[in-house]
Amino acid sequence: MSILVFIEHKDCVLNKASLEAVAAAQSIAKDTGLKVTAVIPCSKDCSLAQEISQYNLDKVIVAKNDKLNIYTPDGYADAWEQIIKQTNAQYVVMAHTYQVRDFAPKVAARFGKEIVGDCIRYTNNGGKLTFTRRIFLGKLDADVTIEGGAPYFVTFQSGSFRGDNAEKGSAQTETVEVDVKELRMTPEEPFQEAKASVDLTKSGIIVAVGRGIKSQENIAVAQALADALGADLAASRPICDAEWLPIDRQIGSSGQTVAPKVYIALGISGAIQHTVGMKNAGTIVAVNKDAEAPIFDIADYGIVGDLFEVVPTLVEEIKKAKS
Amino acid sequence: MKIIVLMKQVANKDAILRIGKDEKWIDESDISHQTNESDGYALEEALRLKEAKGEGEVIVCTLGAASAKTVLKDALARGADRGIHIIVNEPNKLSPFQIAKTIADAIGEESADLIFTGLQSDDASYGQTGVILAELLGIPHATIVIDLDRSSLGESLRLKRELESGWYQWFTYKLPALLTIQSGISQIRYASLKGIMAAKKKEIRDVTPGVEDYASAQKIEKVYLPLKTKQTQMLGDGDAKKGALELVEKLKTEVRVL
Numbered sequence: 001m002s003i004l005v006f007i008e009h010k011d012c013v014l015n016k017a018s019l020e021a022v023a024a025a026q027s028i029a030k031d032t033g034l035k036v037t038a039v040i041p042c043s044k045d046c047s048l049a050q051e052i053s054q055y056n057l058d059k060v061i062v063a064k065n066d067k068l069n070i071y072t073p074d075g076y077a078d079a080w081e082q083i084i085k086q087t088n089a090q091y092v093v094m095a096h097t098y099q100v101r102d103f104a105p106k107v108a109a110r111f112g113k114e115i116v117g118d119c120i121r122y123t124n125n126g127g128k129l130t131f132t133r134r135i136f137l138g139k140l141d142a143d144v145t146i147e148g149g150a151p152y153f154v155t156f157q158s159g160s161f162r163g164d165n166a167e168k169g170s171a172q173t174e175t176v177e178v179d180v181k182e183l184r185m186t187p188e189e190p191f192q193e194a195k196a197s198v199d200l201t202k203s204g205i206i207v208a209v210g211r212g213i214k215s216q217e218n219i220a221v222a223q224a225l226a227d228a229l230g231a232d233l234a235a236s237r238p239i240c241d242a243e244w245l246p247i248d249r250q251i252g253s254s255g256q257t258v259a260p261k262v263y264i265a266l267g268i269s270g271a272i273q274h275t276v277g278m279k280n281a282g283t284i285v286a287v288n289k290d291a292e293a294p295i296f297d298i299a300d301y302g303i304v305g306d307l308f309e310v311v312p313t314l315v316e317e318i319k320k321a322k323s
Numbered sequence: 324m325k326i327i328v329l330m331k332q333v334a335n336k337d338a339i340l341r342i343g344k345d346e347k348w349i350d351e352s353d354i355s356h357q358t359n360e361s362d363g364y365a366l367e368e369a370l371r372l373k374e375a376k377g378e379g380e381v382i383v384c385t386l387g388a389a390s391a392k393t394v395l396k397d398a399l400a401r402g403a404d405r406g407i408h409i410i411v412n413e414p415n416k417l418s419p420f421q422i423a424k425t426i427a428d429a430i431g432e433e434s435a436d437l438i439f440t441g442l443q444s445d446d447a448s449y450g451q452t453g454v455i456l457a458e459l460l461g462i463p464h465a466t467i468v469i470d471l472d473r474s475s476l477g478e479s480l481r482l483k484r485e486l487e488s489g490w491y492q493w494f495t496y497k498l499p500a501l502l503t504i505q506s507g508i509s510q511i512r513y514a515s516l517k518g519i520m521a522a523k524k525k526e527i528r529d530v531t532p533g534v535e536d537y538a539s540a541q542k543i544e545k546v547y548l549p550l551k552t553k554q555t556q557m558l559g560d561g562d563a564k565k566g567a568l569e570l571v572e573k574l575k576t577e578v579r580v581l
Contacts, residue, residue, distance in 0.1 A: 072494075074463060098487050102466045105419075105451035109458035114420040116541045117450055130544065136349070137445055139340055142546045148539030184463035184500075190492040205580060229580070241507030247489075254485055254505075262580055269336075283578045284553075285570065292339060299555050301573055305563030313567035321571060321581045 001150075002058065002087050003029055006094040007040040010071075010190070012047045017095035019163030022055055024156050025093040026167055031124040034090055037061055038171070041079045041178075043069035049173045056169030061087075067180040070187050073103040079178045080107040086176070089151045096155040098253075108153040115153040116144055118272070120160050137271040138294035158253075158276050198232065198248045205231035205262045208251055208278070209239055212267015212288060212307055216244040222266055225311050228318040231264070236274045252277035266307045270295025287311070324379035324476075326369040327407075327430055329440040329453070330362040330398060331414075332391040336445065347543050348415045358394045361441025365504040367511045368471060369439050370402045375473035380404045382433065386426055387414050392527065399522035400514035406527035411534065415447065418540035423455035429530045431460060437480070438501040442467050457501035464501040465494060469508055 005025035008015040025036045035058035040046050046062045053060045063079040084092060084107070092107070094100045096118045108115050119131040120141070131144045131154060146152050200206060207226040213219060219233075226233045233249060240250040251258055252274040263281035268274060270286070270293055278284070279298050286299035287307045296302045303310055334340065335355040343350040366383065373379040383398040385391045386409040395406035409429045411417065417425070430438075438457070443450035457464035469491065470483035481495045485505055496502075514522075558573070559566020575581045 073465070077458075098467055098485065101450055102454070102464075102484075105454035106458050106464065108451075109420070109423075109455040112420070113539050114418060114449075114455060114541060115451055118448065131541075133448070134549065135446065135448055135546070136334065136340060137336070137448075138549070140342070140349070140546050141549045143544045144541045145544055146539070146541050184497045185465065186495045188493040188495075190486055190490050192490055237507065253487065255489070257488070262574075262578060287566075290337070294549065296555055296557075297549050297551050298553055300553060301570060302555050302557045303559050303563065303566035303570060304557065304561055305559060305566055309563035310567045310570075313564050314571060317568060317571040318574075318581060321575060 001034060001090045003032075003034050003036045003091040003093055004084065004087060004089045005036055005038050006092070006100065007038050007048065007052055008095065008097060008099055009040065009042070009046070009048050012042065012044070014048055014051065015095075015097065016163055017097050017158055019166045020158065020161045021093050021095040021156060022057070023161040023163060023166040025091070026056060027161070028091060028093065028122070028129070031129065032090070032127065037087060039063055039080070039083055041068045041076055043067070045175060053171045053173050054168055055171065056167035057171035060171050060173045062173065062175045063178045064175050065178050065180045067183060071099060072183050072185050072187055073106055074183045074185060075180045076103040077106045077110065078180045081110050082178045083176065084111070084151055092151055092153045094155045096157050100155055104153060104155060111151055113151065113153055115155055116146060117155045118157045119154060120157050134272055137269065138275065139292065157272065159279065193247070200232055200234055200249070200251065200256045200258050203232040203258065203260045205229050205264075206234050206251075206258060206260045206278075206281070207231045207264045207266065208234040208236065208268060209245075209266050210236040210268030210274070211238050213239065213244075216242070218308070219244055221308060221311050224315050225264070228315045228322070234258070236268050265295050265299070266311065268295055269293045270298065324373070324376055324437075325382065325433065325435045326373065326379065326437045326439060327382045327384055327433060327435040328362070328366045328369045328398070328403065329426065329438065330366060330383055330385050330394050331359040331441070331444050332356050332385065332387050332394045333359045333444055333446040342546055346545050346547070348546060356390060356393070358397060359441050359444050361443065361504055361506045363441075363511050364506050364508050365439040365441050366398050366401060366403065368504055368508050369437070370512070371509060372437075372471060372473055372476065376476055382407060382435070384409065384426070384430055386411055386422060388412050395527055396522060397514065399525045399527075400519040401512060402518060405525055407530060408527055409530045409532055411532065417534065418537060419449040419452045420455055421534060421537045421540065423452050423459055424537070425532045425534050426452070427456055427459040429532060434499070436498050438499075440501070440503050442503040442505055453501055453503045460501070462499045462501055463496055464503070465496060466503040467505050468502045469505045
C-alpha cells in the first residue's frame with residue numbers, strides 16, 4: 001500500500017507545483033507509515049524521472065503510452081486508473097492545479113470516490129487525517145474527514161506546502177506500459193494569448209482594484225493612487241472580465257502571480273483565486289468596507305471604510321510626503 | 324440539439340455569514356441568495372450556442388431547496404426553454420458524488436447533446452460535480468472552458484480551455500459532452516420584460532429524488548472563521564479619513580516606501 005503523488009509536466013518539463021504535492025505526500029507518509037510513489041504520465045521514457053528520483057520516495061513510476069504525449073482527461077484517467085489498481089494505493093495526492101481539477105475527479109469517480117479538493121492543510125488525530133478546505137470564497141474554513149475505504153483522493157492548494165522542503169533521497173525508477181482507450185477529445189497545442197505587455201512580476205508597488213471600485217470611470221481613483229506612489233495598477237478577475245482593465249493586469253490563479261514590496265488591495269474581498277496570486281507580497285494593505293472580508297486575514301494593514309473616502313486622502317497625503 | 328444547464332443557488336456574495344448551531348455549515352435561515360456566478364455564464368453560453376445554431380432547447384436544472392426555484396425562474400426569463408427542479412431540502416449535506424449521482428438519475432433520460440455547468444460553486448467550492456456527473460453518464464468532459472467555436476457545432480464542438488498563467492488550449496470534443504464554464508466567457512444578458520412574461524408559461528418539472536447513501540463521502544466536521552496567519556494592524560477605527568492618515572504614517576515609518 002502506498003501514497004501516489006502526481007508529477008505534472010509539459011513536454012517533460014516539471015510543473016513546480018508538483019514538488020509541493022511531493023512535500024505533502026512525504027508529510028502524510030510520516031503520519032501514516034506509508035511509502036510514497038511518484039507517478040509521471042508520459043509518452044516517452046520521461047527525462048523528468050531522473051530528476052524526481054532524487055527525492056525521498058519509494059519509487060518513481062513512468063506511466064507510459066503514446067497517447068500520453070499531450071494532456072487529455074480521457075488519457076490521464078485511463079493511466080491513473082491502472083496505476084492506482086496496480087499499486088493498491090491508499091492515498092492519491094496532487095497539487096490543485098487547473099490540470100488536476102480537470103482529471104482528478106474523473107479518476108476518483110471511477111473508484112466510486114470523490115476528491116477532497118483544494119485543501120490548505122491537514123492534521124493528524126491519532127492516524128485519522130482531517131483536511132481543511134477554504135469555502136465561501138475564503139470567508140470560512142471547513143475541517144473535513146473522509147469516510148469509507150481507500151483510495152482517498154486529496155489535492156492541496158498552491159502554497160500549502162513548500163516545494164523546496166520536499167526531502168531529497170533516491171528512488172528507483174520503473175516504467176509501466178498502460179492501456180489508453182479511445183480519446184474522445186482532440187487537443188491542439190497550448191498557446192499564450194498575445195504576450196502580456198505589462199509584466200507585473202517586476203513591480204515594486206502594486207495598487208489593485210476589485211469589485212468595490214464599482215464602475216470603469218472609478219478606475220481613475222485607483223490610478224491616481226498608483227501615480228502618486230509610482231505603482232503599477234492591477235485588478236482582480238471580475239474587473240478584467242468586465243473589461244474595465246485589460247487582462248494583462250489580472251492578478252490571481254488565472255492571471256499573474258506577484259510578490260511586490262507593497263500590495264494595496266482596494267475593494268478586493270480576497271477570494272482564494274485572487275490571493276494565491278499576491279499573498280507573498282512583502283506588505284499587504286487592504287481597504288474594504290466589509291470588515292469580514294477575507295482579504296483582512298492576510299493583510300498587514302487594514303482600513304475598514306469606503307475606498308472613495310480613503311483613497312483621495314491617501315493621494316493628497318502621499319503627495320505632501322513626497323514633496 | 325438539447326443543452327442542459329446546471330445552476331446552483333448559493334449565499335449572496337455580500338451576505339454576512341453566520342455559522343450554524345451545529346457548526347457544520349452556515350445558518351441559511353434568513354440569508355439572501357443568488358445564482359452561482361459561473362453558472363450564470365454557463366446559461367449565457369448555452370443560449371448563445373442555441374441562437375448560433377438556430378434551433379435547439381435549453382433546459383435549466385437545479386438541485387436545491389424550494390427557494391432554489393427562483394434560480395430556475397430567472398433562467399427561464401433570460402431565455403431557457405424549460406426547467407427541472409431536483410428538490411433536496413438541505414443540499415449542503417450531500418457530498419459532490421451524491422449530488423452528481425442524484426443529478427445523473429434525474430437528467431440521464433433527457434439524453435442531452437451538451438451539459439453546461441459553472442466551474443465551481445461559490446459556497447462549498449467542491450469543483451467536481453460536473454466532472455463526476457460526466458463520468459457517471461459515460462460522456463467526456465472539459466473544465467474551465469473560456470470560449471466556444473460556435474460555428475464548429477455538429478457531431479463535435481471545438482472549445483477553448485483556460486490553463487494557468489495566461490495559457491490556453493483548444494480541444495475538439497465528440498458530443499455528447501459536459502463542459503464546465505469559466506466566469507467571463509461572455510457578457511451576461513438581462514431578462515427582458517417580455518422574457519419575464521414568457522417565463523410564466525414555461526414548464527418547471529419537480530423531481531423528488533431518492534438520495535442514495537454514500538459511504539465514501541467527505542464529511543464536514545466543523546466550519547469556522549479562518550485562523551489569522553498575520554497580525555493585521557487595523558487603522559482608523561472605522562473612520563476612513565483617519566485610516567488614510569495613519570496608513571501614510573505607516574508607509575513612511577514602518578514600510579519605508581515614502
